[in-house]
Amino acid sequence: MTTNQNRTEYLVEASALSKRYDKKSGNALNQLTLNIPRGRIIGLLGPNGSGKTTFIKLMNGLLTPTSGSVLIGGCTPGIQTKKMISYLPERTYLQSGLKVLEMVDFFGDFYDDFSREKAEHMLADLGINPAAKLKTLSKGTREKVQLILVMSRNADLYILDEPIAGVDPAARDYILKTIISNYNENATILLSTHLISDIENLLDDVIFIKNGQLILQSSVEEIREKHQKSLDAYFREVFAC
Amino acid sequence: MLSKLIKYEWKGTYKVLMLINAFTVFITVLCMIILGSPVYRVMDNESALVWGMLLFLLYYATLIGVSMAVTIYCGIRFYKSMYTDEGYLMHTLPVTKNQLILSRLIVHSIDMFITEVLIYLSVALLLGPVCKIIGDRDPDFTMETLMYESASEMGISIPAFASVIMITLVIATPCAILLVYGAISLGQTFQKHKVMGSLLCYVGLYCVVQTVSSFAMFPQMITYIGATKDSLNVSFDFRNYFFGVLGSSTFILLVFAVICYIISYHMMQKKLNLD
Known part of the structure; x- marks a missing residue:
């Protein structure tokens, strides 16, 4: 595993990756081929139904590809890749019957790279009571707890699916600050969101996906220079209805 | 990792399990109080039979209900943790699918087993008072004769x-x-x-x-x-x-x-x- 990791140039390698959910529907992902390097903050952008979440689920082993392959650090999704990925899904996956602190213990028990101190520090910063039961918290606060848990890991790849969609603008700033200040420079953050203007300044690169296919993979700087537009404006132009 | 999964599944189930099993304890205590009460002892045979049947039906329904409730609860726990939103957490843990299934299987089997043992204990506890009531009305009948006859019949x-x-x-x-x-x-x-x-x-x-x-x-x-x-x-x-x-x-x-x-x-x- 370590040998593989050292050998591979890219952190994520997707090759002709396709996913079809059932025979009636078309491909959610269609021969997607892309590589994701280490040490970058990357925006995974595309309109609804473009295949972003399907791609994310495939990387996390939550779906199996219909054809093609995806490798994380040279490995197919499995126990080893799950140790490398810290994943924030678009929905609340916490067990509502547990307390915040019990979820901290849970993450500490299962992930060797989890920092309890970091988590407790962030909980205190956001004024979240660690003794509170998750079911007593608002949806936004639960999302914050989830993000704190995910960002308290020292992972190789952070995959954040809509991390700021459910929280208020004030908390958004803190969350974005948390994201950039809580990962090591060799790690990669893959951010999927529709709130492009909010994250634009964070991103190094972007990946545009449409109809399950790669439209563009480029650095944000290149887009700005080449098209003389902000990322948000360029996204609107590319995906105009 | 399996032991950690078992620990969290147990933590997630034991409170509801205790609550469900409390019904078995409750109905057992209730039956023991009623069957042991002086009022029941002095009842005529016909009334005692009617009340006994009603009590037995309530007792039987409660035990069936308890057993079903634990089974359904275990099923819901499995479904929720594997195939709903909680599945996003479980299936991204660095554990194998075998460990995921086994952890639930072990905990839920223990849950069910505790419930079944409690039910058997309940029946065993009530056997004494029931035999005593029958014995009061039929001097030839004792728990020992029942046991002996059943054993010799079954071999x-x-x-x-x-x-x-x-x-x-x-x-x-x-x-x-x-x-x-x-x-x-x-x-x-x-x-x-x-x-x-x-x-x-x-x-x-x-x-x-x-x-x-x-x-x-x-x-x-x-x-x-x-x-x-x-x-x-x-x-x-x-x-x-x-x-x-x-x-x-x-x-x-x-x-x-x-x-x-x-x-x-x-x-x-x-x-x-x-x-």
């Missing part, structure tokens, strides 16, 4: 019979849980209404198991019918018949449980599709 002592039942429970309990897991996993193949699909799969699986078990029991049944038809035939061995029926049905259940385990594993490993 097996009561402790040996209880041990066999306990061993069967230890084998059958995880098998029954695996049938539920298998049905839930099969239900995930439905495009829509996956819960309804799981229920239908469970009913289907249950019917298939019962049908196959009935066919397997057929030779024993034929022997039994043949033996009991002729009342003078004293060579009929009830013990062999009993063990034959119990053994074959447990074996069939075991086979289906293995199939259900494979189905659950396959669904999680190859066909996982969280909405």
